[in-house]
Amino acid sequence: MADKNHLYLVDGSAYIFRAYHRLPPLTDPEGTPVGAVYGYTTMLWKLAEDLDKADGPTHLAVVLDKSSHSFRNEIYDQYKANRPDPPEDLVPQFPLIRHATRAFSLPCIEEPDVEADDMIASYAREAQSKGWDVTIVSSDKDLMQLVGERDGARIDMLDTMKNARIYIEEVEEKFGVPPEKVGDVLALMGDSVDNIPGIFGVGPKTASKLIAEHGDLTAALDSAEDMKKSKLKERLIEHRADAELSRVLVTLKEDCGLPVDIDDMKLDGVPPGPLAQFLEKHGFTSLLRRLDAGSGSPDRPNNLNPAKAENAGAEASPQGSRQPLPEMPAVDRSSYECVQTIDRLKAWVSRAEASMLVAVDTETSALDSMAADLVGISLALGPNDACYIPLAHGGTDMFAEKPDQIALEDALAALRPLLASDAVTKIFHNGKYDLNVLARYDVEVTPIDDTMVISFDLDAGRGLDGIGGGHGMDELVDRHLGHTCLTFKEVCGTGKKAISFGEVPLDRATEYAAEDADVTWRLYQHLKHRLPLEGGTAIYERVDRPLVPVVARMEQRGIKVDRANLAGLSKEFATETGRLEKEIHALAGREFTVGSPKQLGDVLFDTLGYKGGKKGKSGQYSTDQSILERLSGEGAEIADKVLEWRQLTKLKSTYTDALQEAINAKTGRVHTSYSLVGAQTGRLSSTDPNLQNIPIRTAIGRQIRDAFVAEEGNVLLAADYSQIELRLAAHMADVGPLKEAFANGEDIHARTATEMFGEVTRDTRAQAKTINFAILYGISRWGLAGRLGVEADEAQAMIDTYFKRFPGIQRYIQETLETVRERGYSETLFGRKTWFPRIGSKNQAERQGSERAAINAPIQGTSADIIKRAMIRMEAALADAGLPKVQMLLQVHDELVFELPESDIDAASKVIENVMANAARPAVILDVPLGIEIGTGKSWGSAH
DNA sequence: CGGATCACG
């Protein structure tokens, strides 16, 4: 997986002593001294801000000393005996440190009779044993014993005051020995602050020299016998016992009991409420302003992340600045290098490895990432510091002279270590595409960042009428960098004269391709900077960023469809529609294009004279399903025929014909493409082909689902969240009766019918179901009336009853609209924002449309967040359960489809249900259970 | 290329 867990352990007690001495003696409005607390608060702020950085925390806890007593006092009664009392204006700040920690909603570890250092050591080792990286936020020299690498997991330290990282090299520089021997050095030199004796007269220099020379403490002490007569020799012999005692005292206890599970230290966003309260209480106004603004000026990078801590009003929108970022020079395409030799490529790779951050873009021969061939790769390490590596340029004519370029396999061999290096973040714009292309060349790419996804997490819904709402690269570059990129059309042309990228001359190709990498690098700086300031970090880092490789793999797997089955259906549908068309023409009395709503409207309402033709704003009669059904009810045979004709042509053109064409020639499977930024609410969308709208509601349509099949020996498994949006509505709106019904596993629509009408009949249940859905979508009396076929008055009465029985719903709607009007966006339980720039429109229709969408977005979006979390965890969960052959193939909003060996059904079902049912945890604990329904079969149709 | 229609959750 791209992201490694990284635990930050903050040595809180040590920090405040240092902060106290370094910061001015501030007091809060009540006169309480808070200088050290302020320093501590800003430190946590900065750490939280680092959540999105390459080496930043994924998990974090603060460790404090609860008491000064520990096992060391038992073996040495003078331990820390001469430590002076803390200054009196520091004493009242100790409890405030806990308050500050709580305000950030961070776990705080304090155990009686255990020193913070030992607790940190124990947690560090625990995390390391699980393969996590660890950063100890401290500069305490005792803790330097822990620095180093073990089984691929690293422990380092961070001195936040000096803003310096401490790695093995730094420890060696300080002590002259590697970390594991620091204890020996400390034992010799002693520590006056902790009153550790050491050897009197031996300081750091002598101690490190002795240990470096002899290897360890015992050997150093033994060596005294052979020394020339000296003061040092005498002291080593005389105080040997002191040194040995000191060795025990400086040894960290690495097996303390761990009161909090490290998994529970996950940084999952900082709720703004308690933090704002804390900042306010102690008069930390500058921090409070940043929190309230939810945005900062670009030259003030030290702002806070909290995921849900933004209050940015629509007017405070920081997007749309066309100012180039100050430190970035204008794009200069002439600065780019075309890399044509392996030596030059190696030079770029080693520079990229050193910079830890590289923007990457692939150029290909087509748009379909599962079919396109790789034509070249561009890299960028900074503004105007970019190159293009052509790999398959040259005319389509195989005899045409090809430009000099590195052999594909040589280039990939040079790039693979860089692209797979944990230490280097690869930035893409829509990285899923590049991942898919490169995967077909056996190139693994991890970890990645994605500017398209970051843009979506910051600005979903922010565009107006298609202006500035997208997340395409050219659009973002224009919007954020004030620059216009070369377009693909300019380079490759359009229409019939269009050439493929491989035919573009290298100088031109370099300008285009390297520019894409260059601007991706620049966009990244801009967008990634905004994430913590605008509360986008949690949803990006915890949901959408880790999802990218998961979805890429799903696309790569594809799903098998039975071509012969589809071809058979196409033929049936063709025969039938031909027959229907003749009948329709006969009934109409003339031939016309049945597929033309305009001509059909004229036939129905003018030629045949049916009543009730309604013209829309386009001036043409509406002939949609509801109209045709009405006519059918009035006895119009032609309406029935048209309905049937429409159904069959729809199924044929959109499904049975199109799906056959979508079968990939190489894999023999159908590979959809999911968009992570397509739906404003955070849902995925599916294109080319859309596999999220395969028919299921009618028997004839379901035949198409039966054409989606498993390979021989395998089955398909479909796992659905049952009624997830209603469950979330019950939780979010705190609707007692609905929560109770879900807890009891009741039929929710029946329960609604009972509450509303006092009895459950087929009729009242159906009405209740309609009303339940209406609620999710933002209800209006006319809309409901139309659906139920009743008068608006009656619909209003039902709405009133609903609100009366379920008062939480009305409150939810009110509160949601108020916050959206105030802040400009709605939010899911996981902190995903959707913007509603039209919520205050003077145009009533437009405004009401926004209101309905705003009521729905938190529910639909939370559901999307939950299934995404399940997807992210699914692969590891299946692997851990020894089920590597179970493959997740499709997502359909509340459903996941897997392909698996028949023999794995039982075991896989358990894992899948467990992951899906618990996907909200631990970030969100729902008041309702998440019900999962699982089915299996040889085809998708039979798995339901 | 926009509108109308209809497939899905």
Add this chain to the structure above:
DNA sequence: GACGTACGTGATCCGA
């Protein structure tokens, strides 16, 4: 006083 009435998508067809 008129507006135009359920949320979120994508594919296909027609016709300007």
